[in-house]
Each structure stands twice: as C-alpha cells, then as structure tokens.
Amino acid sequence: MKSMEKSVNILIEKAENEGIELAWDRLKKQEPQCGFGLLGICCRICNMGPCRINPFGDEPKKGVCGATADVIVARNLGRMIAAGAAAHSDHGRDIVHTLLLASQGKARGYEIKDEAKLKVIAAEFKIDTNRDKNDVAKDLAKGVMQEFGMEKGEIQFIKRAPAKRREIWEKLGILPRGIDREIVEMMHRTHIGVDNDYANIILHGLRTSLSDGWGGSMVATELSDILFGTPKPVKSKVNLGVLKEDAVNIIVHGHEPTLSEMIVLASKDPDLIALAKKNGAKGINLSGMCCTGNEILMRKGVPVSGNFLNQEVAIITGAVEAIIVDVQCIMPSLTEIAKCYHTDIISTSPKAKFTGALHMEFHEDKGEDIAKKIVKKAIENFPKRNKEKVLIPDKPVEMYAGFSVEAIVEALGGKLDPLIDAIKAGKIKGIAAVVGCNNPKVKHDQSHVEMTKKLIENDILVLETGCVAIAAAKVGLLVPEASEKAGNGLKSVCKAFGIPPVLHMGSCVDISRILVAVSAIANALGVDISDLPVAGAAPEWMSEKAVSIGTYVIASGVFTVLGTVPPVLGSAEVVDLLTNGAEGLIGAKFAVEVDPIKGADLMIDHIKAKRKGLGL
C-alpha cells in the first residue's frame, strides 16, 4: 500500500488499470537515484563542472575550482534554503501588494477584515493607528515593503523573539536584514569562488532562514489575517470523499489566499449556482488542497480534498471539473493526467505556468471578476464528465481547524496561562510542532500520523500545519474526541477547554504562528525558546521550503527531527555541525530519523530533558 488513505490506494489501482503514471511510478523509474545527488556532493554551479566528489575518499576529492565535499554540500544546502525562503517571501510579498491595493480601494472584493490585528501590527511598525483603517493599512503595507529590500537594518518581527534569542543571533551576526537581501546574498555566496568555508555558508543559511520564518512567512501570515480575518476554530470535513457525485467539483490547489478567497466568493454567487444547475449539477462544491486549501479552511471552513500526494489521484476520481492552481507544490504531471479525463487544470499566476494547462491569469485588482470567470469555466465543464469513470471511494471525516495563536488564547479563556500552568503541572509534558510535506519515498501520511499519535499518547500537545495537519485530520485526530487517544494529562486539558489534542494552525507560512506562540511562552517564563520543552519534526518533507523552515526552527532554538534524509551525508563536517555542533551555537540541532516512532521518542526525550532543565 502506497498510502494510509484507503481511497488513495483504490485510485492508484484505478490509475494503474487505466495506464496512467503517478508520482510513485515516476519515483520507481528514477530508482536507483543518483548517489552523488543523494549525498549532496554533486556540483553544477559553474561551467568548469559538473563536478562530483568520490564519497569513498579516493579521487576526485575536489571540484575543478578546489571546492571540497564540505563546501559543495554546504553550498547546495544554502541554495535550498534560499529557494525555500524565496518561495515564502514571494508569498508574503503578494499579500503586502494586495493589502496596499485594498487600502487604496484598487482591489474590489478585498478589504480589511481584522482591524484590531491591523492596529496591533501597525503599532509594531510605529505607525499611528488612530486613523482610518485604510490609511493605517496603506502605511503598514509601505513599511513592510521596506523589509524586502536593503534600506532597513533589521526586520521588524524579529523583535518578537525573546531577548536571549536575539542576543544569540546578534553575537553570531545572523540577525536578518532585508528578506530579499539575505536570499540574494546566499545566491552570491554560493557562486563560484565566493564563500568557501562550509560553516560560514551554513551560518548565512541560518540568517536566510530567519528572514523567512520571522520575515517573509510571518508577513504572509499576519497580513493575511488583517486582510482575510484571523482564524477562529471552525468545523469542516476532509479527504477525497468531500467530492460530490452530483455537484460541480472545483479544487483550489497551491498556496496563497488571494486567489482562493475570491474563488470561495465566486462559488457562492447565485448566478453561478444557477448556471451549475442549468448544466445538470446540484450545485458548486468547492474544496481545497495543500496550503491554499488550508488558508480557506482556516478562515471559511471550506472542506479539504487532500494534501500533496492527493493532487494526482483527485483527477482519477473522474469527478473533478477543475483544479485551479496558483503557486508551489503543484505537480506538472496534472496536465498530463487531465488529458485522460475531462478535468481542466487552470493556472492563474504569471509566475507559474504549466505546459498544457488553461491559463486564466489572476490579478488582485480584478480578482472578483476573474474568479467568477474561472468558476464559470469549471461549471461549463460539468457536462463533459464521464459518469462511468467516476469513483469517489470514501466518506469524508470531520475535523476542526482555525487555531491561530489568538484563537488558542481565546479557547484558553483569554490568556496563555492555563497552557503554561498545564505544562508546569506536567499535565502537558510539552509541545511538538509537526509540519511539512508528503514524499512518495514515505508511505503517504503514515509518518505524520504515527508520530502525531505517539506524541499525544505521551501528553505532548501537537501543533500542525500544511500537509501534516491534513494527514492528521484524515484519521480523525483534529476533533475534540481525539483526546481519548491522548495520555491522561493532555486528555484532561483538552476536555477542560474543548480542544483537540492536535491543533491545526494553518498553512506552511503559518509555522510563523508557532514561532509567535513559543516566543510568548518563553517570554512569559523569562527564558529562551531553546529552554522550553518544545520540539519540531518534518516527517515526510520534500520541498526546499521545508529546508528553510527546518533551518529557521532550529535557528530559533527548537530541536527538529527530519523524517527523510537531506542531501548532506557527503560531508561529515556538515552533518556534525547540523546534528551536533549547532547545539553549542544556537541551542538546538537537527536529528534525522526515518522511523516516525523513533523520531517521536527523540522528541519525547528532548522534551523530558528540557523539563528537567527548567526544574519541572
């Protein structure tokens, strides 16, 4: 079985019978994968190469320029961080841009939904908040724009981190400046003949990742809350069973909320619903996939049809009229698979075209109109559906999402104290952030689910985002009743406050919410983040964003377990720095453990040790 999800396995079989190739098939065809690449010791940075280092100690020991395995591994890792940070910061940039347009009345359909949060954030930027919300928003957008360039000395949100943490960053010279600036400097440093000291490259990797976590990602989250509302607990449904045989099924897939929010509006448009009925459907059934799905789940309760490895099989159901995509983690294979079905793959971002897709470009200033056109296109596709090919092999599962930091505080009665008290009393042993992707190298969702279960059994409150949260939702872990599966201490807390033992905090950029949460706890206790009984994990990670995330999480002082092996094993020095030496520098390190239960054990041990350190 390739997936923990029943319907996925059934659909994989259907695809096989229909001769359709999926990610698992392509992975098999790639095997054995290149050993140099897996170890990170292949260098394609200049045209004297490509070079590769002999991992067994014989020649070649160096690239043409003289770069060693240490330098090559560090450079490759540095570029992964840069690309991941770039993706998140570009997401943040789009939100800033939308906020500016909205504040100027240039983006119909968008408005300031959370004025209270606007004022909180604006005050952090020293903006006069005693004015019309649009004036405040305009100044905030312009202020945040400066975070991307070279004008400012230090990004604003970094000031939210505990003082002890900021001191560590300052001492190491890794306080992040402009977000784009750190990314571009990483690309510069990894150019031929620039930074050739592996530790120096990795230090800048930490800095670059911090400009993501406390910069690009945090900007994306906070400004999205201002524009679309700060999430509150919301009930919804999950898995491919959310698709309906008798409705126009539209899936939004990708990462940003700007498009998906407008699609939500359009899907409720009476004229379009009437059109759907005219075309023989009972209505319009919108669901989300990956993080753009998480965005509208968190704020609107829109059902989730799946995570990363669900995207291809969704088409195989034969019941999807359109998959509307924006950016990130969208398999280019979708257009190929869609040729065997009636499904339209509709690309919308000028940054992300897909050969074979229908491109209907989205622009915020005409967002509402374009969203309606896209939904109309999907509706018109309904009559082309071949009912004989339809297979929706599962029933949806109930779930709760919407746990922003603000929502958690509210659930706790207005302050974090009950949570802190529960940790002190040992009812909750600690907090784990389990995040990240799917990867066909791992049985779909299994590592996510097994690790999460093990952690809650051990009275560890689990915070999740992205693909992991969707995986946990599918097996029913995101409902208050799941506290029955938790240890007695965690169960009692969950029951007292009516919350699930696993809290869905949003999309991958919303891991910044977890930084805010742990900072608040550390500040309340007067300690550093690295002193807290907190651990992180990315059990099935695959993307460069995950590399950036993992790096800013450890740079923020949180021990992190990786469940798939990063391409660094070709350098013993780099491995030692990341899994050992980092502890002395930043108070946290990585561990690599492909077994999710053993990974959970590492986190539990870490949490126990940190409790001891705090005298708990």
Add this chain to the structure above:
Amino acid sequence: MKSMEKSVNILIEKAENEGIELAWDRLKKQEPQCGFGLLGICCRICNMGPCRINPFGDEPKKGVCGATADVIVARNLGRMIAAGAAAHSDHGRDIVHTLLLASQGKARGYEIKDEAKLKVIAAEFKIDTNRDKNDVAKDLAKGVMQEFGMEKGEIQFIKRAPAKRREIWEKLGILPRGIDREIVEMMHRTHIGVDNDYANIILHGLRTSLSDGWGGSMVATELSDILFGTPKPVKSKVNLGVLKEDAVNIIVHGHEPTLSEMIVLASKDPDLIALAKKNGAKGINLSGMCCTGNEILMRKGVPVSGNFLNQEVAIITGAVEAIIVDVQCIMPSLTEIAKCYHTDIISTSPKAKFTGALHMEFHEDKGEDIAKKIVKKAIENFPKRNKEKVLIPDKPVEMYAGFSVEAIVEALGGKLDPLIDAIKAGKIKGIAAVVGCNNPKVKHDQSHVEMTKKLIENDILVLETGCVAIAAAKVGLLVPEASEKAGNGLKSVCKAFGIPPVLHMGSCVDISRILVAVSAIANALGVDISDLPVAGAAPEWMSEKAVSIGTYVIASGVFTVLGTVPPVLGSAEVVDLLTNGAEGLIGAKFAVEVDPIKGADLMIDHIKAKRKGLGL
C-alpha cells in the same frame, strides 16, 4: 600546452614537479564529467529526487513531480541566471552602501571623486543636484537602495535603453522591477511545483538578467565611478612578469573596488614602504588579478598579474607574499597550494571565507586602517620567502586601459559622432563586445585572443572587459600600435584618434558600460540596439555571472556567441528558443561555437547583415 601564456606553462611544469595540483589536474580527475549534468537534465530541486532524464528518449522521461527535460533544463538555467545576477547586484549593493557611508563622513579614505558624474546620475534619479555633493550623494544612495527591494515599479537605468527596446520589454512583461525582487522571484519560480513552462521560466530569466545588466551591474559601475573616479586612458603592464624578485609582491584578487582602492593607498604609505625596506625588500609591488585588478587598473594604472587561470600559478612563482581576496572567482584551492609556499591567502569579506585562509575582515568604515594592517601582514611575510623556489618566467607587456564611455567620447573629440561616421563609412564595420572568464576546458586565453584578432582584422572595433581584456593585453593587443594588426579601415580610425583596436572597458560589471555605449549609438541613429552592427561573445566563459551577462546582452538585442557549451542541450525546446526563437521575441539570439575563429565568423556575418539592414 595548457595556456597561451609562456610563463603559465612553465609554472604548470614547476607545479607538476613539486607535486602540486592545479585546476587542469582537477578537471582531468573529474573526467568523464557527468553527462546528465552536462546536458542540464539532472534535477536536485526537491527531496523526492534527485531525478534525471534519459537523454535518449527512453524512461525516465520525467522527474518524480512530472517535470520534463524542458522544465528541468530551464529551471537549472534560471537558477544560474539568478545566482549570476545576485553576485553582480550584491557587488552593486556594497558600492551603494559605501557611497552612503562616504556621504555621511563615516568612511575615512572614501570620498566623491567625480562630482560631475554624481550630478548626472542624481539628476536621472530626479534628485536636486544644486547642493553640497555629500547631500546629493546621500540622497542618491538612498534612492538607489530602493532599486533593490519591492517599492519601486521599475529600475531607473532601464530608461537609458532605446524606446523601441523598452517597448519590446514592456510587451513581453520583462521590464525589470527591483533587482533583488527578480532574483528572488526566479528562485521562487524554480521551486518544486511553481513555474513548469520552460518558455515562461526563460522569459523571467531575461527579466532577471536585465535587472543585473541595467540594474545591479550598472549601479556598481556608475556609483564606483562617482566614488573612485571615472576611468580615463591609462598605461600599465600585464602578466606574471609584473611580479618583482626584490619587492614585497601583493596581489589583490576578486571583484570589488572598495577594498582594492584602499590597498592601493596603503601600498603607497611611507611608513609601510619603510617597513618593507627594513624587511629586506626594495619596496611594495602591488598588482591586481581578475576584476578587482581591473578596477584599480582602470582608475590607477595598477599592473595586472593575470586573469582567472593565473591565480594558482601566481603562487607557484614563489614570489608572492600575499594574495588578498574579496569575493567571486577565487579558487578555494589557493589555501591548499599556499601551504607549499610562504604566501598568505588573506580573505577580507564576511561573505567569503576560505578554509585555511587568514581572515582579516574589511569594513568600509575602517577601510584605511584595515588595509594598512593587511599590507603590513604581507610585508612581514617577505623574510619567509624561499629565494630558491622563486621563478618569475616572463617580462611584462605594455597595455592601455581606462576606456569608460566618457573616456571614449573624450578620445573621439567630445562626441560619439566620429565613431558613428566611421561605422557609416564602413571604416569600422561594427562593434564586438568580447567578454567573460577563463575555463580550463579551453586552452587558457587562446579563444579570447584568436577571436579578438580575427575581429579586428575584419575592421571590427572590439570592446573588452574582465578576463578577456587581460588576455588580449598579454599578447599586446591593448596598445595603439596593435592597430597594425587590424584591417585598414579600423587601423585608420585607431591611428586618427590614437586608440588601440581593442578597448579595455573595465571589470565584468562594466559590461554595463557597453550597454550604455550601444544605447547611445542606437539613440543617435534612432534605431533599436538590435538593429546595430554589434555582436557579443564569451569565448571561455565558466561562471553563472557570465550566464546572466550573456542573457542580458541578448535580451538587450545583441547576438551573442558562447565559446563553451552551456548545460542546456538536454532540451531541444530550450535550445531552439535560445538559439532561434529568441530572435523573434527580442531581436537577438545565442549561438554556441567552441571554435573561436568560427565564432568570429558568425559575428562578422551578423554584423554584415545588420549593416545591410541599416542600408550601409
């Protein structure tokens, strides 16, 4: 013979006898190089991979995500452009930063050297120039800072391009916005699951490269001129023979002028000269290598000890007390080779450390003091020189450099007209920009020299920068007498104005000077750059900067010949777009031709065709 330069071959032999490994040896050990890498069809962008495409049409035809060879090649190329643009823009950023410090009186040793140019540039930025030069410079620095972020809609210098060119860019949606912004967007687009249409990726590659050529690089050039003076024709000497047996030999190597300018000052310090004499030397002998060498050659006439492939053998002379490096194209092998000699490798940039180097960090606010300390360190190294190991096997060659656009105009009597008239009259058939690196895959300097000779024989005025200009200088092509080797038409023009047939225009960022020159000519003729009898070439390129340069040169409308094969052959579609389809989009395309004579022929044919197009 591995080099055209006699002394290099002698020193390669010396290294071999001493058991020292050089770039050519390491290249040999890498052979056969990975075919997937050479073709560009290896993808290491996410952790589902690494993936590779079978170039013979069988499986695997796609990466795990579904990316085709076209997408993989385009993404890899996009990232090369991003890294190259990042290097140049980071160079520009450092100059902006230095200008700001200097204008605030916070960087002793730095001052506004060219107030006239300051006013010209400031006026382009709509800054009131009728004030104290430091106030103007401060506002200019702050204005240019905005070019790096997301605040501005379009970079300023792009307005220098002919109107027809700008229309093409606007129509294609590739007018560059912030410099960092384009680079970061390229990193985002090439992340897993974002841009999966090869043509769309390459279009953004053009945009990114334009933000380098008309942005980062042009900023570096123009602001360097303001700070350090606009180059004027200057006489100097070149090759490893500039090293002196009886002096403290210091080589500055890398790319930026901020450090090297201060080292020039320090090398003339009477106290330090006295110290050198006290240590047994006759004085301090400074020379430059690569582009930081070109910077101080252009403005101070400091002799040049060599280009990229000279850096290792310089140590083998046994006569070098210190190689002081900043950033870019510095082989990490230097520290290893220096272990066999007394040479100190002194790294100075926080962005570029080298395992085994002595790190003496340079900061502009204490530039003079640090430069003196570095020179002192080199002097103190002189007594450790082992005279028996010294071999300086050549005599220096005379050369002229310093041909900024302003200097060319001045040489022509105050306006470009004589040059344009000579082109119209056919005395000069056209202009060739020959630029780029060394690459041990090509006999050192040979392609540069052979192509240059062939071009001037055919009455084509050659503009050169970087490693190429140094190569041409070594064989005596950068003196007015070299016009004897030119065709009769070009010879007559050179004689009339007393200029060489090959003009050294500076470092690699100074290729922006060539953009300014061709724009001025196009504007004077009321045509687009792509209408001009102009061609470009990078005969021995190896770096990602060269990829960015080549791309912005064709995006600016100049046909360009590449002398080493870029890693794109794995996609017939990408190859066709770059070498054919691009012509229809932007009026220019690439050709790949490893034979420099055949490459020159392509350029000559192109120039003839363009003359015909203009009715000349």
